[in-house]
Amino acid sequence: MTLISDSTxxxxxxxxxAQNKYNKRDTNFTGTVIYSTPNGKFVSAWKYIKGQLVSxxxxxxxxxxxxxxxxxxxxxxxxxxVNCTTVYAYTVDPETGGExxxxxxxxxxxxxxxxxxxxxxxGIDGGTTPTGTNGGGNGSPNNKTKSPCEPGxxxxxxxxINAVKGNYAKSRVxxxxxxFPAPTTPAPTNPCPPGATTYPxxxxxxxxxxxxxxxxxxxNSIIANQNAQILANGLKTGNEYGANENITNFQDSNPTYxxxxxxxxxxxxxxxxxxxxxxxxxxxxxxxxxxPDGTAPSPDDIFVLMGNLLNNKDLSAxxxxxTYYKSHVSVTAIxxxxxxxxxINNWATLQTLYNQYIVNTDQYDTKYLSxxxxxxxxxxxxxxxxxxxxxxxxxxxxxxAIYTPVATNSSKSVxxxxxx
Amino acid sequence: xxxxxxxSILLHICFTAFSQEKFFRTSKAKVKxxxxxxxxxxxxxxxxxxxxxxxxxxxxxxxxxxxxxxILLSYWDWPVNTGEPKRTLEERKNLTLVSYNSFxxxxxxxxxxxxxxxxxxxxxxxxxxxxxxxxxxxxWFFSEDRKINSLLxxxxxxxxxxxxxxxxxxxxxKTVNIDNY
Numbered sequence: 001m002t003l004i005s006d007s008t009x010x011x012x013x014x015x016x017x018a019q020n021k022y023n024k025r026d027t028n029f030t031g032t033v034i035y036s037t038p039n040g041k042f043v044s045a046w047k048y049i050k051g052q053l054v055s056x057x058x059x060x061x062x063x064x065x066x067x068x069x070x071x072x073x074x075x076x077x078x079x080x081x082v083n084c085t086t087v088y089a090y091t092v093d094p095e096t097g098g099e100x101x102x103x104x105x106x107x108x109x110x111x112x113x114x115x116x117x118x119x120x121x122x123g124i125d126g127g128t129t130p131t132g133t134n135g136g137g138n139g140s141p142n143n144k145t146k147s148p149c150e151p152g153x154x155x156x157x158x159x160x161i162n163a164v165k166g167n168y169a170k171s172r173v174x175x176x177x178x179x180f181p182a183p184t185t186p187a188p189t190n191p192c193p194p195g196a197t198t199y200p201x202x203x204x205x206x207x208x209x210x211x212x213x214x215x216x217x218x219x220n221s222i223i224a225n226q227n228a229q230i231l232a233n234g235l236k237t238g239n240e241y242g243a244n245e246n247i248t249n250f251q252d253s254n255p256t257y258x259x260x261x262x263x264x265x266x267x268x269x270x271x272x273x274x275x276x277x278x279x280x281x282x283x284x285x286x287x288x289x290x291x292p293d294g295t296a297p298s299p300d301d302i303f304v305l306m307g308n309l310l311n312n313k314d315l316s317a318x319x320x321x322x323t324y325y326k327s328h329v330s331v332t333a334i335x336x337x338x339x340x341x342x343x344i345n346n347w348a349t350l351q352t353l354y355n356q357y358i359v360n361t362d363q364y365d366t367k368y369l370s371x372x373x374x375x376x377x378x379x380x381x382x383x384x385x386x387x388x389x390x391x392x393x394x395x396x397x398x399x400x401a402i403y404t405p406v407a408t409n410s411s412k413s414v415x416x417x418x419x420x
Numbered sequence: 421x422x423x424x425x426x427x428s429i430l431l432h433i434c435f436t437a438f439s440q441e442k443f444f445r446t447s448k449a450k451v452k453x454x455x456x457x458x459x460x461x462x463x464x465x466x467x468x469x470x471x472x473x474x475x476x477x478x479x480x481x482x483x484x485x486x487x488x489x490x491i492l493l494s495y496w497d498w499p500v501n502t503g504e505p506k507r508t509l510e511e512r513k514n515l516t517l518v519s520y521n522s523f524x525x526x527x528x529x530x531x532x533x534x535x536x537x538x539x540x541x542x543x544x545x546x547x548x549x550x551x552x553x554x555x556x557x558x559x560w561f562f563s564e565d566r567k568i569n570s571l572l573x574x575x576x577x578x579x580x581x582x583x584x585x586x587x588x589x590x591x592x593x594k595t596v597n598i599d600n601y
Contacts, residue, residue, distance in 0.1 A: 268520060269525055270526075293515050296504075366523075380503070411446075
């Protein structure tokens, strides 16, 4: 067992690693534990943040065990200062000796001069530093246990899905209080830590073509009425109001929208969306809410869409539902004058960003807020430059169904995409 | 020999091209920096931040980054016509305070010593936005919109250097000339 601790954990005190053994884990441990055979062959790896398991490259069986490798993929971000490394495991192709296509499992990304790079600022702290190893381990190497994601599985005392909180999604985290998982802990089931489940990129969405779909949604009488009420209540109180956009049957080519109640947190600092994926309460394929401060959708607004996909059991159990969700889901932010809609263009990119987000939401949000300031308070520019091809952003005057795609341009501005 | 020379030249060109700093954030503002100000390269900025701060919000692609004793100061232009709905400095001040409150509500008061004020220096209005995070202090300044650009920047320092940092910012803003901007 090899421990790779984060510098934020050791804080120049490598002796703190002594608090971690195979059967004992410091509840504040931040770093990675890698299991290998006595010959150094990779078995499995697990990433912890403040004692909580956040991602892993699980044991995939005896055959894969002996052929799996853990490697690092260096990528330069922001051209100059921050070199980031994506650690991933893959299976060796016995014929070519190279990487078996489709076998790659991303573990996590960290940057040399900062653990994560979210924008153009110079992140510094928290780089991962190899600081020591612990040998031993008293688990049976072939004793397959339940995934630590599964209730009662592995050494986990409990597992829980954090509810959507504020207007942001929190990922499921593992409440694990004792040792590390057995080396041969199998792949966790969904909902799971990031890295265990990878959503492939869907076909890029033509933003001009998608305008028609958005117009159809906006013109639906139920949605139009909901949005009008959200705006009216928001303007009246200055607080955030919102509602789900639920349909009765996602397999219907012309779905029927349900009336869903407006809700508010009686605050101008957030709104709590809900999510359902069943015929009784409806299938949530969008959320719409008021932004009293006039800003574009926030990262939280978008990550909640990813969180639903990863964490909702009903949606996870429905491959057809996931396909529908991924191609239709949207988040709407209504401001005093402009209505913004975000749709997802590339789920793989979004998942990469989501994984960065949940590893350290404090740091992610701090960087994002800094980037808004760096970009002279432009929330639109910051959103688009942060999310890249993960999203499409549209704007429309309030109460209009004519949405215009917007994109960044080379002069640090946001401009309309010209559609035919 | 010719081959070796050619390769050497090519390598030199490649090295020069890759080592050249490219800046996305530049400024046409006329300013005067104090004699002690040391202009930092991107690498020098990274090294200094690593040694002296827990983090930094100074963009790595900013051309004008200075170290004035223990204070970092950086500034750059931003085009006025961003396509985004315009906000007055007063609206931005309110939005700044809301965004800090919202952040702190979510993250447990990580941002401290929050202030947002509008000041006027040489007939130019600025929004001054200050907070501390991890004992590092950040003072952002945003000028009102001019014809084409607005000027913004950041002063970063450690707690304890506040008096000097305020002086650095005041002295800097007094020298700013953004006529025909």
